[in-house]
Amino acid sequence: MDATTIVIVAISALTVYYVVYHLGYLVIIGSAAHRMAADLAWPAEIDHAEIFANPLTPRVSVLVPAHNEEAGIVDSVESLRNLRYPDVQIVVIDDGSTDATFPLLEQRYALRPVQLDMVSPEIPQEGATRGTYRSDDGSVIVIRKESTGRRADAVNAGLRISSGELVCMIDADSVLAPDALLRLAAPFVDDQRVIAAGGSVLPSNGVTIDGGQVTRFDLPRTWIERFQVVEYLRAFLIGRSGWAQVNGLVVISGAFGLYRRDAILRIGGLATTSLAEDADLLMAVHVDAVNRGIPYRVIFSAEPVCWTEVPRRVRVLGRQRTRWAHGLGEILADYRKVIARPRFGALGMLSMPWTMAFEYLAPVVAVVGTVLTVAALALGLIPISFALLVAAAGLGLSTLVTITALAVEAAWFRRYGGARRLLVLLAAAFAEPFFYRPLVFAWQLRGMWRAHRGAVAEWGEMEHTGSAPATQGAVLS
Amino acid sequence: MARVVIVDDDQDLRRLLERRLVREGHDVVTAADGIEGLALIREYQPDLVVLDWMMPRMNGIEVTQLLRDNPDSGGEGVRILILTARSQESDVVRALSAGADDYLVKPFSSTELAARVSSLLARR
Amino acid sequence: MTDISSLILQGLAAVLVLSVLGLIATVVVTAVRDRIRTARRERLSAVLLDICDGEDLPAPRSTRDAETIADLAVRLATSLKGSDREALSAWLQRSGFPGRARAWMRRRNPASRLRGVALVTTINGPRSGRALVEMLADPHRRVRAGAARGLGITGAGSDIPALFSAVAAGRIPAGLAAMSVLRIFPTSGGQLESGFSSRDPSVRRIAAEIAGRLELADARPRLERLLGDSDATVVSAALAALVRIDDPEALTALRRERDRLADDPTRREFERTISRLEALEPVG
Incomplete structure (x- = not known):
């Protein structure tokens, strides 16, 4: 076999990889569109009114881990106080903040020291509790604890004293839409099998938030943020809707997820060893449910909205994406026994292998492909027209995937309506493969390298996202 | 006859209330959210406000607090009736301690609402 | 080679252009559809309000x-x-x-x-x-x-058995049935009878919970019988309900059941219930 043949075989293999990836993604988008159409067709007025009014509606404990979150904490708690849900227990865990996080809460809600009952003492907590407080009207509980640098430990501290049958985890810079929790909790009431639910998370950059409510809506100003909007729509909104359709969701974002309390207690709380504690929690819950052999569902609801701030500085974004890739690498290694096992259903046979091949390994394939093509060109093994064809086909297909995802969002939600916004999103969709994705790939490679070396996961100081969810899932597309 | 402002984000409900109170002989204007409602109250200086709790932009409790804290913003002694689906004891307490005069839970009867409005207006 | 590649590229470009047009069409079509729907809703919501006012309008055609x-x-x-x-x-x-x-x-x-x-x-x-x-x-x-x-x-109260048997048949979750039964607001323990005697423990549990929450005093004898239930969650629910009903008459049954228990968490739960009810018992 001569060099030319080898190169042609290799490039053909890469072509197959990309074609499978993009066609697969289009199938996921189709499945998501189907799911959304079915979800939105249900008349929900009576369900929501009755759940809201009934004294037996399950209590939701909302756990808000906060590490130096003075910028967003009050808006976040205000949005929780204004939720259309009858029984919300708000628990803020001040995880060793050194800024004004606690004083702000103390002043705003007239916090007083209080002794709290330990509801689930079997959940471990590493960082010592320094004090527990309750607001004047009882609506807000604050735990001050020493930070261990792990968001999971803060969530566990909240689990120990919260009492809700349902547990919601959000970020301290997240703001929930008033109806978001009711819509996400309703399936738990109607269906015993539902043990976890993810809600849609969208970048709040560009959106005006006042007193915990979105008062004006717009796209962010900078392109680095706009690329992230496109990415969130494609990967986190449409992508996850598609996977939930087959019960194969791999990640529920730590920015907005809802679980049955007993599902979390059965696995002993959140793992403090994982860098991607949100993905780890969902995987552990999946595995536990499969092992117990009971039918269960992990759902994703595209309608509820959590607005969360995404990094606007490239350096901060880089750290976040490195961490996500590192976390995803850990998850894939820790749960490798799920991959390709039929007893884990779509999770084992479809979504985990997909995540491995097309999300985690994508930057490696991209680098190998580029190096190979350039080298082959330089050696004169392939004509330039062939190289251009392969590159153009890859870029074209990926843009096609993005535009299809935008169309699905536009058809069902129209959150980004208006000619100007549409043009901006389209421009971002076309520019993304050239300007944004290579950056993300580079950060992911760095994260993979760290995961591979088994480096101790470091908890980078994150410009008001110190307690940000560890993963949104490694994202690419 | 009195001047009444209705603030509720549900359009059908807003219209139903408006019709009912107009029929009772009141002078009625309506707003669809807290901010708009507050502006209307400042301009119109009503005798009574029917306020929904959960509304976009600013909720009914915040509107109530603002009116009570700055008496010049909405006319002194304006009566406030909170109309909401929130029915828990703690909700009623929160509303009344913010300065509301009366509290009516949805689902409600517009006949009952009209009677409460008359009773509140008679108390001056 | 060149022919094929230019063909593929042209095809791809065409698909991309089509997808952009599709996106624009989606946005335009949904906007128009929304406008039509809003106009229809506006028109009909006025009709609906007239109806609430007691006007008799013809049925829509x-x-x-x-x-x-x-x-x-x-x-x-x-x-x-x-x-x-x-x-x-x-x-x-x-x-x-x-x-x-x-x-x-x-x-x-x-x-x-x-x-x-x-x-x-x-x-x-x-x-x-x-x-x-x-x-x-x-x-x-x-x-x-x-x-x-x-x-x-x-x-009505007569629909309560249907809700209980739907739970026993695995058709609806117990929690949902409890919400609906509570909303029906039974006024006597007798209306919950089919729940107390259900073969499904989750039904017996919610029947006890509802009796307690609504403080149905006449359900006391039925709750006392549940104290010997084989399912621990039913026993807990019955104990909690007896506390809410607050009738010292229940003490006899509680003490009798307690004495049959070994020293375990259930027995301690009985002790707590008994001491809460004893606090209410008239002295002498």
Whole structure:
């Protein structure tokens, strides 16, 4: 076999990889569109009114881990106080903040020291509790604890004293839409099998938030943020809707997820060893449910909205994406026994292998492909027209995937309506493969390298996202 | 006859209330959210406000607090009736301690609402 | 080679252009559709308010108008009670909506069936209860949940056994049934009888919970019998209910059951209940 043949075989293999990836993604988008159409067709007025009014509606404990979150904490708690849900227990865990996080809460809600009952003492907590407080009207509980640098430990501290049958985890810079929790909790009431639910998370950059409510809506100003909007729509909104359709969701974002309390207690709380504690929690819950052999569902609801701030500085974004890739690498290694096992259903046979091949390994394939093509060109093994064809086909297909995802969002939600916004999103969709994705790939490679070396996961100081969810899932597309 | 402002984000409900109170002989204007409602109250200086709790932009409790804290913003002694689906004891307490005069839970009867409005207006 | 590649590239470019056009078309079409829907809703919501005022208007002729009116009525009715709601449901009954609801409940699409269930609930006519009980056997979970909720709103005490047996048959979650039964508001322990004697422990548990929450004093003897239940959650629920009912008469049964227990968490739970009730017992 001569060099030319080898190169042609290799490039053909890469072509197959990309074609499978993009066609697969289009199938996921189709499945998501189907799911959304079915979800939105249900008349929900009576369900929501009755759940809201009934004294037996399950209590939701909302756990808000906060590490130096003075910028967003009050808006976040205000949005929780204004939720259309009858029984919300708000628990803020001040995880060793050194800024004004606690004083702000103390002043705003007239916090007083209080002794709290330990509801689930079997959940471990590493960082010592320094004090527990309750607001004047009882609506807000604050735990001050020493930070261990792990968001999971803060969530566990909240689990120990919260009492809700349902547990919601959000970020301290997240703001929930008033109806978001009711819509996400309703399936738990109607269906015993539902043990976890993810809600849609969208970048709040560009959106005006006042007193915990979105008062004006717009796209962010900078392109680095706009690329992230496109990415969130494609990967986190449409992508996850598609996977939930087959019960194969791999990640529920730590920015907005809802679980049955007993599902979390059965696995002993959140793992403090994982860098991607949100993905780890969902995987552990999946595995536990499969092992117990009971039918269960992990759902994703595209309608509820959590607005969360995404990094606007490239350096901060880089750290976040490195961490996500590192976390995803850990998850894939820790749960490798799920991959390709039929007893884990779509999770084992479809979504985990997909995540491995097309999300985690994508930057490696991209680098190998580029190096190979350039080298082959330089050696004169392939004509330039062939190289251009392969590159153009890859870029074209990926843009096609993005535009299809935008169309699905536009058809069902129209959150980004208006000619100007549409043009901006389209421009971002076309520019993304050239300007944004290579950056993300580079950060992911760095994260993979760290995961591979088994480096101790470091908890980078994150410009008001110190307690940000560890993963949104490694994202690419 | 009195001047009444209705603030509720549900359009059908807003219209139903408006019709009912107009029929009772009141002078009625309506707003669809807290901010708009507050502006209307400042301009119109009503005798009574029917306020929904959960509304976009600013909720009914915040509107109530603002009116009570700055008496010049909405006319002194304006009566406030909170109309909401929130029915828990703690909700009623929160509303009344913010300065509301009366509290009516949805689902409600517009006949009952009209009677409460008359009773509140008679108390001056 | 060049021919094929230019062909592929042209094809891809064409697909991309088409997808952009598709996106634009989607945005335009949905915007136009929204505008039409909003206009229809505006027009019909005025009609609906006239109906709430007690005016008798002719039934809508077009199916689309009828569907929109039904949706609007369902929505409005969740906020109303008393004369407005009665006027609304009387008009819906007169104007052929019960027939439409029955037809919707037979559709293949589960969301349409739930729409039928919601309409039946809003109409709340003489035969609503029976229709909703039938829908508790619907193949789709969410439709069954809607029917259970509808029974909570329209229901009479006589519908309670149907809710309990739907739980025992695994058709609706126990928690949902409890919400609906509580909403029906039984006034005597006798109305919960089918729950107390159910073979399903989760049904016995919610029956005890509801008796406690509504403080149905006449349920005490039934709750006492549940103290010896084989299921620990039922026993806990019965203990909690006896505390709420607050009748020292229960002490005899409590002490008797306690004495049969070894020293375990259940026994300690009995002790706590007994001491709370003893605090109430008149001295001497």
